[in-house]
Amino acid sequence: MNFKEYLEKGGAVIIHDGSERENEADLIFYAGAVDKKKIAVLRKDAGGLICVALSDELSNKLNLPFKTEILSNDERVKDLVVKKTPYGDRPAFSITVNHKGTHTGITDEDRAKTINGLFEIIEREYPEKEFRNDFYTPGHVHLLRASPNGKRCGHTELSVKLAEKTGLKGVMVLCEMLDDETGKALSFEKTKMYAEKYGIPVFSKKELEVLYS
Amino acid sequence: MNFKEYLEKGGAVIIHDGSERENEADLIFYAGAVDKKKIAVLRKDAGGLICVALSDELSNKLNLPFKTEILSNDERVKDLVVKKTPYGDRPAFSITVNHKGTHTGITDEDRAKTINGLFEIIEREYPEKEFRNDFYTPGHVHLLRASPNGKRCGHTELSVKLAEKTGLKGVMVLCEMLDDETGKALSFEKTKMYAEKYGIPVFSKKELEVLYS
Numbered sequence: 410m411n412f413k414e415y416l417e418k419g420g421a422v423i424i425h426d427g428s429e430r431e432n433e434a435d436l437i438f439y440a441g442a443v444d445k446k447k448i449a450v451l452r453k454d455a456g457g458l459i460c461v462a463l464s465d466e467l468s469n470k471l472n473l474p475f476k477t478e479i480l481s482n483d484e485r486v487k488d489l490v491v492k493k494t495p496y497g498d499r500p501a502f503s504i505t506v507n508h509k510g511t512h513t514g515i516t517d518e519d520r521a522k523t524i525n526g527l528f529e530i531i532e533r534e535y536p537e538k539e540f541r542n543d544f545y546t547p548g549h550v551h552l553l554r555a556s557p558n559g560k561r562c563g564h565t566e567l568s569v570k571l572a573e574k575t576g577l578k579g580v581m582v583l584c585e586m587l588d589d590e591t592g593k594a595l596s597f598e599k600t601k602m603y604a605e606k607y608g609i610p611v612f613s614k615k616e617l618e619v620l621y622s
Numbered sequence: 623m624n625f626k627e628y629l630e631k632g633g634a635v636i637i638h639d640g641s642e643r644e645n646e647a648d649l650i651f652y653a654g655a656v657d658k659k660k661i662a663v664l665r666k667d668a669g670g671l672i673c674v675a676l677s678d679e680l681s682n683k684l685n686l687p688f689k690t691e692i693l694s695n696d697e698r699v700k701d702l703v704v705k706k707t708p709y710g711d712r713p714a715f716s717i718t719v720n721h722k723g724t725h726t727g728i729t730d731e732d733r734a735k736t737i738n739g740l741f742e743i744i745e746r747e748y749p750e751k752e753f754r755n756d757f758y759t760p761g762h763v764h765l766l767r768a769s770p771n772g773k774r775c776g777h778t779e780l781s782v783k784l785a786e787k788t789g790l791k792g793v794m795v796l797c798e799m800l801d802d803e804t805g806k807a808l809s810f811e812k813t814k815m816y817a818e819k820y821g822i823p824v825f826s827k828k829e830l831e832v833l834y835s
Binding site for chain 1 (some may be wrong): 644645646648659661662665666669670671685686687689690691692693695698699701702703706707708709713715717719720724725726728729730731734753754757758759760761762799801802804805806807826827
């Protein structure tokens with residue numbers, strides 16, 4: 410089984426972004442391979458926000474704005490909008506969505522339905538039209554918009570690039586790995602122990618940058 | 623120990639909203655009593671989004687808009703904004719925030735810092751000014767805005783009312799209880815089993831409505 414098949418069949422990867430940035434590992438699945446069991450794995454083994462990262466190209470197809478742009482247009486909240494995060498980048502957040510076929514939107518089943526639905530429409534002939542027909546905001550799945558090449562290099566961009574370079578669509582599901590013993594992000598050492606236990610490949614930001622340079 | 627002290631010392635409550643609405647139980651702590659260990663409990667034992675519900679009065683003090691209002695002002699997303707959710711109400715979501723003293727904002731430590739910081743400023747002389755000084759959006763803690771009396775009656779409103787009727791500030795931390803065996807919301811039966819195991823009181827929407835009528 411090659412790496413493309415591994416991801417398509419629901420194999421996980423972990424990306425760690427290094428101490429000069431968030432110093433954080435994200436547990437990642439290919440959006441086309443997510444089901445309710447994998448959503449449960451993400452929330453139980455990782456514990457952060459469950460997000461869908463979309464490439465710059467696919468985000469444009471959906472006409473997805475950055476959340477900072479939306480917030481900056483609102484008189485009551487525009488002065489609350491972050492200029493630069495403590496780790497140096499602007500947030501990759503776009504809007505939150507639910508598929509219209511969900512009930513509350515938050516259950517494992519519902520979040521899988523939202524993510525699978527998004528994956529299905531993303532390369533159709535008129536994805537924006539289908540997106541606007543089948544989804545609503547605000548919801549319970551956070552969309553992340555990758556920046557164009559070189560502008561930002563976080564988990565969002567790295568995971569999407571990994572998918573694309575593997576020959577897949579640029580749509581990945583990410584969740585930050587947290588450590589309830591320390592209350593902090595899971596350390597690189599503990600991340601490697603988790604990865605070894607389940608046979609999950611771990612990539613560092615540096616490795617991926619070398620790989621794709 | 624009376625109920626007020628129980629909540630102030632970090633005791634949990636569960637509210638179940640009944641089958642005619644979300645049919646969902648939320649695990650709830652008083653915002654003033656949350657620490658990193660309790661954030662870990664919320665994400666591991668409940669599993670949904672970790673949110674802070676604020677009363678209508680306190681939301682006004684911070685000049686917090688509903689997220690639907692913000693989204694409706696943006697040309698690119700306004701036609702995606704939900705009119706009515708499948709369970710009948712409009713979403714209580716306001717903006718997401720991080721305290722400026724956090725790093726990524728998502729760790730147990732960071733989310734506790736954001737929530738505790740919000741709790742501290744909420745009844746100061748100029749809460750809006752402090753809010754705008756000390757926090758930024760978008761972040762990793764979801765703020766929920768309770769509707770004025772009678773307009774909506776979900777976990778947001780019920781939890782805030784529970785706090786106020788107990789003599790506390792209307793600021794509660796909520797998280798939806800999910801079931802990874804079924805992929806659905808935790809059933810009322812399983813919720814009661816969990817509550818019994820940890821000695822947590824469970825209130826139904828109907829009970830609270832009778833109690834506060």
